[in-house]
Amino acid sequence: MTRILFVTSEVFPLVKTGGLADVSASLPEALCKLGLDCQILLPGYPAALKAAREMGSRRKTRFRYGQYDVALWHTRLPGTAVSLWLVDCPALFDRCGDSPYQNEEGEDWWDNAHRFHLFGRIGAMLALGQLGLSWQPDIVHCNDWQSGLVPVFLADAQHAPKIVFTIHNLAYQGLFSQETFRALGLPDYLWRFEFLEFHEQLSFMKGGLVFSDAITTVSPSYADEIQTPWFGYGLDGLLRHRAGHLTGILNGIDTRAWDPEQDTWLDDHYGPGNLANKAQCKAKLKQELGLAAGGAPLFGFVGRLVEQKGLDWLLAVLRPLLEQGCQFALLGAGQNHYQERLRELAQEWPRQLSLTLGYNEGLAHRITAGSDIFLMPSRFEPCGLNQMYSLRYGTLPVVHGVGGLNDTVFDPCEERQNKANGFVFREPTPDAFLAAIQRALIAKANVKTWRRLQDNAMAADYSWKYRAKEYAALYQNLLAGDSRLHAD
Ligand code: ADP
Ligand code: GLC
Numbered sequence: 001m002t003r004i005l006f007v008t009s010e011v012f013p014l015v016k017t018g019g020l021a022d023v024s025a026s027l028p029e030a031l032c033k034l035g036l037d038c039q040i041l042l043p044g045y046p047a048a049l050k051a052a053r054e055m056g057s058r059r060k061t062r063f064r065y066g067q068y069d070v071a072l073w074h075t076r077l078p079g080t081a082v083s084l085w086l087v088d089c090p091a092l093f094d095r096c097g098d099s100p101y102q103n104e105e106g107e108d109w110w111d112n113a114h115r116f117h118l119f120g121r122i123g124a125m126l127a128l129g130q131l132g133l134s135w136q137p138d139i140v141h142c143n144d145w146q147s148g149l150v151p152v153f154l155a156d157a158q159h160a161p162k163i164v165f166t167i168h169n170l171a172y173q174g175l176f177s178q179e180t181f182r183a184l185g186l187p188d189y190l191w192r193f194e195f196l197e198f199h200e201q202l203s204f205m206k207g208g209l210v211f212s213d214a215i216t217t218v219s220p221s222y223a224d225e226i227q228t229p230w231f232g233y234g235l236d237g238l239l240r241h242r243a244g245h246l247t248g249i250l251n252g253i254d255t256r257a258w259d260p261e262q263d264t265w266l267d268d269h270y271g272p273g274n275l276a277n278k279a280q281c282k283a284k285l286k287q288e289l290g291l292a293a294g295g296a297p298l299f300g301f302v303g304r305l306v307e308q309k310g311l312d313w314l315l316a317v318l319r320p321l322l323e324q325g326c327q328f329a330l331l332g333a334g335q336n337h338y339q340e341r342l343r344e345l346a347q348e349w350p351r352q353l354s355l356t357l358g359y360n361e362g363l364a365h366r367i368t369a370g371s372d373i374f375l376m377p378s379r380f381e382p383c384g385l386n387q388m389y390s391l392r393y394g395t396l397p398v399v400h401g402v403g404g405l406n407d408t409v410f411d412p413c414e415e416r417q418n419k420a421n422g423f424v425f426r427e428p429t430p431d432a433f434l435a436a437i438q439r440a441l442i443a444k445a446n447v448k449t450w451r452r453l454q455d456n457a458m459a460a461d462y463s464w465k466y467r468a469k470e471y472a473a474l475y476q477n478l479l480a481g482d483s484r485l486h487a488d
Contacts, residue, residue, distance in 0.1 A: 002475055004031065004038040005085075005137035005161070007123045009116070009146035011040060013078060014048045015100050018304060019251070019385045020144060020168045023218070026254040027471070028082050030464030034472050039135065040077060041126065043119050044088035045100055051078055052086055059088070061131055068092065068118060072131060087122045113176040116204065117184045120149030127154060127161050137161050139475045142212065145174030148204035151211035152190065162478040164471075165212035167205075169382050170226050170233050171308065174204030198234065209238055213478055215246040216471075218383035219404035223248030231380055231402075249471060250407055251383040252464030258365075258389045265365035272458040275394055275451075278369065285370030288363075289354035291327050296352075297441060298327045300371030300395060302364045302386055305334025305342070310377030310400060315341055316430035317437060318353070326441075328353045329367045331360060368393045373440050377425075377433045381405050387422070391457040396450075397422040398436050408462075411436075412443070412453065421457035 006028045010021035024040065031038040042048055057075035064070070073086040087093070092115040097104045101112060109115065122131075127150070129136040141164045142150050154160040181191060181202040190196045196206050209215060217223045225231035227240045239246060257263075260278075261271040267284060268277040282298060285291075291298070299321070303309045315338070318328065322345070330342060330353070339357055346355040356363055368374065374390035376399040383404030387397045391408065399405040401424040412420035423443075425436035443449050 001035065001037045002139065002472075002479065003135065003137045004028075004036055004139045004141055004475065005041055005123070005127055006031075006038055006141045006143070007041045007119075007147040007150055008143045009043060009100055009119070011042055011077065011084070014042070014051060015045050015098075017099060017101070018169075019383065022254065022385055023168070023251055024143065025077060025080070025082075026252060026464055027468060028077075029080050030252065030468035031471065032082055034468055036472060036475070038141075039083040039085060039137070041085045041087065041123050043093045043100065043115070044071075044073065044086040045093055046095070047098075048084075048086050049073065049088060051075070052084075060133060063131075065089075065118065065121065070118070070122060072122070072126070072133070085126065087119055089118060092118055113174075113180045113184060113202070113204075116146045116174065117149055120147060120207075121153060123147065123150040124153035124157075128157055128159075138479060139164060141166065141471075142208055144168050145172060145204040145208070148174060148207035150208075152186075152196070152207040155211045162214075162475070163212040164214045164216060164474065164478070165208035167208075167215065167217040167222075167226065167382070169308075170205070170217075170231070170235060171380075173198070173206075173233065173235075176202045176204075178202065205235065206238070209235065209242065213245070214474060215239075215242060216474070217246070217248050218251045219407045220248035220250065221406040222380075222382045222403040225380070225403060247474070249474075250404060250467055251385065251388075252467040253385055253388045253392070253462045255392070255463040258368075258392055260369055260393045263365055263369065265362040266369055270369075270394075272394075272455065275454065278394060281366065281369040282372070283370075285329060285366050286327070288366065289329055289356075290350065291329070291354055292351040296325050296327045297373065297444060298329060298371045299373050299375055299437075300329050300367040300390070301375045302331045302367055303376070305332040305338040307335075308379055308381070309334075310379050310433075311335075311338045313377040313400075313430045313433045314375060315345075317434045318345055320434065321437065322349050322352050326352070329371055330354065331356045331363050331367055333358050368395055371395050372444060373398060373437070375437075376400070376405060378402060378405060379428070384408075388462040391421055391460065392462055394454040394458050396440065396453055396457060398433070398440050399424055400428065400433070401426045410456075412449075413439075417452070419456060421453055421460070 008024040011024040012021040028038040052075035062071040071088040268280040270277040374397045381403040409422040411424040423436045423440045425432040
C-alpha cells in the first residue's frame with residue numbers, strides 16, 4: 001500500500017483560512033478511499049491539540065530540536081478515519097487567535113519563518129524515518145510555501161521519498177530577509193537564485209518548486225497561467241524551466257458537506273430534477289438577512305475580501321444593479337478598505353444589500369443554496385471551490401474566465417447547450433463583468449433556459465472520485481521512476 005505524508009499548514013475543521021484547508025481534508029480522505037495510506041502532517045496549533053486530547057490520542061515521541069521542545073502526536077482528523085500527525089512545539093505554535101499565520105491584530109507572526117522552518121524540518125525527519133516511528137512514507141506531498149522547506153531538507157538525503165509539491169496560490173510565497181535566512185542556519189550555497197534566493201529575499205515557495213520531483217497546481221488553466229509573467233509573480237521563468245514536471249489537477253469538493261439534498265445547514269432540501277424547495281431556501285435566506293420579500297434576483301458572494309477575489313470589480317457593479325432592483329447576500333472577511341465600502345452600501349440599501357463580516361460556515365451554505373446567481377469575479381483563481389459549490393446547488397455562477405473558474409464554468413455563448421452552466425467574462429474590466437451579469441439576468445427571465453443551465457450545473461461530478469485518481473497515478477509514476485510528466 002503506497003504511503004503518503006500530506007504536509008499542510010491548514011486542515012478543515014481544525015484550522016482554516018481558505019480552500020487549502022478544505023482540500024487538505026477532502027483529498028487525503030479520497031486517497032484513503034482509493035486504498036492509499038495517506039497521513040496528514042499539521043503544526044500542533046492549540047485547537048488541533050485540543051481535538052487530539054479529546055479523542056484520547058497519545059503523544060508518540062518527544063525530543064529536543066535546537067532550542068525547541070518538540071513532540072509528535074498521532075490522532076485522527078475529526079469525523080474521518082484519516083491519520084493526522086501534529087508537530088507540538090509550544091514555543092512556536094501555542095499562539096492565541098484562530099489564524100495559523102497572524103496575531104489577533106491581523107499582523108503576520110514575527111517568527112513565521114522560524115515556525116515553518118521547524119515544521120519543514122520535522123516533516124523531513126519523519127519522511128526519512130528519523131523519529132523512531134513505525135511509519136514512513138513513500139511519497140511526501142507538500143502544499144504551498146509553509147511546507148516549502150521539506151523538499152530542501154530532503155534534497156541530499158539517501159533513500160528519500162519522492163516529493164510532490166502543490167501550488168494552491170502563487171501569490172503567497174513565504175518571503176523573508178537575508179538576515180532571517182542566516183538566523184535559520186540554512187547552508188550558504190542555498191542563497192543563490194537557482195535555489196532559495198528570490199530578488200534578495202529568502203523564498204520558501206522556491207524551495208518547493210526547485211527541489212520537488214513533481215509540481216502540481218489546482219487546475220489545468222492555472223498551470224498554464226503561472227508560466228506567464230502576468231500570473232507568475234516573478235516565478236514564471238522557473239516554472240517554464242520545470243514545465244515538464246508541472247501539471248494541473250482540478251480540485252474536488254466535499255460532496256457530503258456540500259449536498260443540497262442533505263445539507264445540515266438548510267431547513268429545506270432539493271436536488272437535481274427536484275428544485276421546488278430552492279425557492280424556500282431563497283425566501284428564508286432573505287428573511288434571515290432582513291432583505292425585502294418579493295421576486296427580485298438575489299446575488300450571492302462568499303469569500304475573502306481581498307484583491308484576488310475581484311472586490312474592486314464587485315464594488316463597481318453593485319450600485320447600478322441595486323438601482324435596477326437587484327438584491328445581494330454578501331459574506332466575507334478581509335481588508336478594511338473593502339469592508340468599509342461594502343458597509344456603506346449596506347447602510348444605504350438595507351433592504352437590498354446584506355453584508356455579513358466574519359467567517360460563518362452555516363451562512364455560507366445558506367447563501368449558496370438561497371441565491372439565484374453566485375458572483376466570482378476573481379482577478380486570478382488557482383481553482384476556487386465556491387463556484388463548484390454553487391453549481392452543485394443550481395445557483396448559477398458569473399465568473400472571470402481564469403484558472404479553475406475557466407475549467408469549471410461554461411458559458412452558453414461559448415459552449416454546447418448540454419454543457420453550459422454559468423456565465424464567463426474574459427476581458428478584465430468591471431464593464432465586462434456587468435455585461436456578463438446582464439446576460440445572466442436575461443437568461444434567468446426565461447424559465448426553460450435557466451432550468452436547462454441549472455440541470456447541467458447540478459448533473460456534473462465535482463467530487464474527488466476521479467480527481468484523486470490523477471494524484472494516485474502521479475504517485476505511481478514517480479515511484480516507477482518517471483518524474484517527467486510530459487514534454488516541455
Ligand atoms: P481561497 O482559498 O482563495 O479563499 P476557495 O474558493 O478555494 O478560495 O476556498 C474558500 C473556502 O473558504 C470555501 O470553502 C468558502 O466557502 C470558505 N469561505 C471563505 N470565506 C468564508 C466566510 N466568510 N465564511 C464562511 N466560509 C468562507
Ligand atoms: C487557494 C486558491 C484557491 C484554491 C485553494 C485550494 O487558496 O486561492 O483558488 O481553490 O487554494 O486549492
